[in-house]
Amino acid sequence: MKNKVLQNLKIERIATEGKCVGHYEGKVVFVSNVAPGDVVDARVTRGRSSFMEAEAIEIREYSPDRVSPFCEHYGSCGGCKWQHISYELQMDYKRQQVVDQFQRIAKVPLPEIMPIIGAKDTRYYRNKLDFTFSNNRWLTREEIDSGADFERNALGFHVPKRFDKIVDIQHCYLQGSLSNEIRNALRDFALAEQLSFYDIIQQTGLLRNLVIRSTLDDQVMAIVQFGEDDPAGIEKTMQFLKEQFPGITSLLYIVNLKKNETFQDLDVHLYAGKDHIVETMEGLRFKIGPKSFYQTNSRQAQRLYEVTREFAGLTGEETVYDLYTGTGTIANFVAKQAKQVIGIEYVAPAIADAKENALQNGITNTLFYAGDMKEVLNESFVAEHQPPDVVITDPPRAGMHEDVTRMLLMLGAPKIVYVSCNPATQARDVALLAERYEVRRIQPVDMFPQTYHVENVVLLELKNHDDQ
């Protein structure tokens, strides 16, 4: 079936990961970048006995639910794939994904799944963006067909599934404040000064990557990664940013001669300003360094944490475990309402941030431990501390390791609040926890408008707990 063109395929509904579903001769077909209600011609990219994957090559009828994408880079940039769907429908589809995953995978009795908590800001909502310099700009079909010569240096985002091609971003609707100005000015400066853009294949070139982080009160951190240790080029670049953008709160750089762009293991040099920025939430101050994790949508993060705290139903008497605590944001956020909160996380520097955040905020009833969850959370750990009255767990996309889920079943805390960015693995873990727990509440939260991603909070209560 591969490469066969399926004509007049009616797109019926949204499935997982933003793909849509149609049927061809009784077989399910998953199609990307379309909308329910479209009728398309689609070329099969993968054929299996029970389903096919296809890409739309022509849209014959547009769904009445479609809206015009607002970004000039929509289509080639992988960032906001749902711009062609109105925000109201995006919210319905996200909730529906949670319903589908829980019905299909968890298969346990469920309460009504609440309407998703939508975002007030559907644009400029991110506090962190990561741009890549490249000497291999993505050219559109029209540009290639024109036969003209184009500038091949670019600063922007990867084309989906192409590690070597970069869309040159002129305006990004994801991050406000100075983000667009800094990126465009730095690119223009580099072109004018003929500084070299990174070549991912040859692993050469001075300018490699630009990360911009920001806070709700417009503090800005800019981190430039250089692919060559060229002091003159580095000085020229950093001096330009310092002079041109005195509003940058924290100006940093990294020399990265490794094969990949991650810099957790590299030295970060402070060029100007402070070595961190500070986000504020309910009066609590969270220090964000270049290597710190922080939820990328600050406003919706607060909504997510409020739901989490409400589900936990704290009275001030409880011992709370905050599993996968990151920089301890949830732990510190709920601390005032609990007797003590214990956070566990395997990234040691994140735990150092968590402790520092507690200290800065005068919080004295939180404890933080670094290590792999399945190693740290064991019987002797629980014996050393109090057993939990409430467990809050916020694992990565893969969900919890089965040993951790088994440990939670053994512990039998009266309440578990499970926060997840992947309802499929969350539903899988909830199916295991259902041995001793009932699902009481399910609340999806939208952290990422214009994308198919959905965050979900589930409250589990120990069965027959009140009778004991």
Ligand SMILES: C[S@@+](CC[C@H](N)C(=O)[O-])C[C@H]1O[C@@H](n2cnc3c(N)ncnc32)[C@H](O)[C@@H]1O
């Ligand atoms: C979704 S984040 C949670 C962040 C945090 N709750 C917050 O809201 O800022 C998941 C966290 O789990 C941590 N993690 C991943 N695998 C782990 C493991 N096996 N043991 C402990 N922590 C782990 C990651 O480093 C990450 O900080």
